[in-house]
Amino acid sequence: MRLRSWFLFPAWIWLAALFAAPFAIVMAYSFLTRGVYGGIEAPWTAESYQRLADPLYFAIVVRSFAIALAATAICLVLAFPAALFIARAPRHKNLYLQLVMLPFWTSFLVRTYAWIFLLRDTGLINTALQAIGLIHHPLPLLYNDGAVLLGLVYAYLPFMVLPIFATLERLDPSLAEAAADLGARPLSTLFRVIIPLSKPGIVAGCVLVFIPCLGAYLTPDLLGGGRTVMIGNLVQNQFTTARDWPFGSAISIVLMLLVVAGLWAFLRRESEPLV
Amino acid sequence: MKRWLAAYAAAFFAFLHLPLLTLAVFSFNSSRFTVWQHFSLDWYRAMFHDPQILEGTRNSVIIALLATAISTIVGTLCAYGLWKRGSRMLTGALYLSLVTPEIVTGISLLALFQWAFRWLGWQLGIFTVVLAHVAFSIAFVVIVVSARLRTISPTLEEAAMDLGANEWQAFWHVTLPALIPGIVAAALLALTVSFDDYVITSMVAGVDSQTLPMVIYAMARRGASPVINAISALITVFFGILILVSEKVREA
Numbered sequence: 297m298r299l300r301s302w303f304l305f306p307a308w309i310w311l312a313a314l315f316a317a318p319f320a321i322v323m324a325y326s327f328l329t330r331g332v333y334g335g336i337e338a339p340w341t342a343e344s345y346q347r348l349a350d351p352l353y354f355a356i357v358v359r360s361f362a363i364a365l366a367a368t369a370i371c372l373v374l375a376f377p378a379a380l381f382i383a384r385a386p387r388h389k390n391l392y393l394q395l396v397m398l399p400f401w402t403s404f405l406v407r408t409y410a411w412i413f414l415l416r417d418t419g420l421i422n423t424a425l426q427a428i429g430l431i432h433h434p435l436p437l438l439y440n441d442g443a444v445l446l447g448l449v450y451a452y453l454p455f456m457v458l459p460i461f462a463t464l465e466r467l468d469p470s471l472a473e474a475a476a477d478l479g480a481r482p483l484s485t486l487f488r489v490i491i492p493l494s495k496p497g498i499v500a501g502c503v504l505v506f507i508p509c510l511g512a513y514l515t516p517d518l519l520g521g522g523r524t525v526m527i528g529n530l531v532q533n534q535f536t537t538a539r540d541w542p543f544g545s546a547i548s549i550v551l552m553l554l555v556v557a558g559l560w561a562f563l564r565r566e567s568e569p570l571v
Numbered sequence: 572m573k574r575w576l577a578a579y580a581a582a583f584f585a586f587l588h589l590p591l592l593t594l595a596v597f598s599f600n601s602s603r604f605t606v607w608q609h610f611s612l613d614w615y616r617a618m619f620h621d622p623q624i625l626e627g628t629r630n631s632v633i634i635a636l637l638a639t640a641i642s643t644i645v646g647t648l649c650a651y652g653l654w655k656r657g658s659r660m661l662t663g664a665l666y667l668s669l670v671t672p673e674i675v676t677g678i679s680l681l682a683l684f685q686w687a688f689r690w691l692g693w694q695l696g697i698f699t700v701v702l703a704h705v706a707f708s709i710a711f712v713v714i715v716v717s718a719r720l721r722t723i724s725p726t727l728e729e730a731a732m733d734l735g736a737n738e739w740q741a742f743w744h745v746t747l748p749a750l751i752p753g754i755v756a757a758a759l760l761a762l763t764v765s766f767d768d769y770v771i772t773s774m775v776a777g778v779d780s781q782t783l784p785m786v787i788y789a790m791a792r793r794g795a796s797p798v799i800n801a802i803s804a805l806i807t808v809f810f811g812i813l814i815l816v817s818e819k820v821r822e823a
Contacts, residue, residue, distance in 0.1 A: 299738040300655040307649035311664045314706035318679035381580040401814045403767045406803040410590040423605045482572045511672025528674040535678045548675045
């Protein structure tokens, strides 16, 4: 057992120096005051947290929630039939799963850039639509909330497919057959038998998509244009342009609390540990 | 219903793959506009003559190799230690580090470095980027290695120790060899997440440590350019090969 202590020693250093310490500093900053030149000064105050109630910032929090929820819902609707198809495929299941994962393994930045390439005014979609004469001026596809939503759905879709596939795969096929024998049409079997039984996978998928979407930074930054679209952009903005570290820290702490709440809800259901 | 499902699946896979495919196809277009002219390798040539891209790639490779080496060692030892006996606190911290939004990790590491440097007189640079990458990739390593450890029976080490091996020998000669595929897969995953990271890196990088994703980001911000298509295609192929290798190793 001595060996175990030695082996865990570097991990404890990681926990103290690179996990707990930065978090503690941000926590402390969030209760301090912004200096005249952007530094951090006394006195201790909860003012930064109160500022989050300001309608301007609160609107960004609400919009982040709305975008993350919408992305989760769209992912669910898009992923469920795909997961069902893979789970019922008589062969090539692994190939299909790898096809789902493949874009996920390529660079996140590249996947986001792909949508700039497709959606911008001189991008592929606008160029093609103009070439066939359907439109005469480029459609404003990029740099709006819709583009951000599309980017998030594209980025996190695999997170929804995999857990739903995992529960559908374990589902006893005789249950659907029994429903059919008892006269249920395919659609009513789907909605009254299969979907209720795949709830664990649906819940897991929703949490796995919702958590990263809520804290997203790069997607809204690149596809949303210069505006502050989501909480992540607000945090970044406070630490760079605005140089208001106490306020940026307070937003980070609130964002962390929201994420932890989501994780806690997930772990309460998930019995199988990762570590 | 079956036919509908198959048709839907085809559309679904097209949605997943067409954006990246068209991106790659247009990297071979001779025009800088999104209208196909004819095949050309000009953008690849331009890429290899761009000093920023070359420097970014060099920095990214150095950072990814260093961060991977450190996080693979620390993460493997940690996974083994937790396999022997769990620690709720360590496991909880690893989970938390996985779900922390990247931007929060980025700003909190920046706050830590700035705070520490007030006394040390250091500056942000390759060193801080490596530390930051180690910070977020350890959890990935622990999860992959732990998955492999769960397939190994603890009775093997007990048998070795009954036969006179000490703790270290049991680890080195019995468990470690069986873990190698998991460790290699974990290292490749750490390499991928390190090489790909933009958000955290951009917060803690200095002027001398611009990485490839930072260069790509700056170019994408200025507007699209076929050079980015070319880099994207190369990165995608590079990652694809890494993942294929890691899958093969994990299956072994």
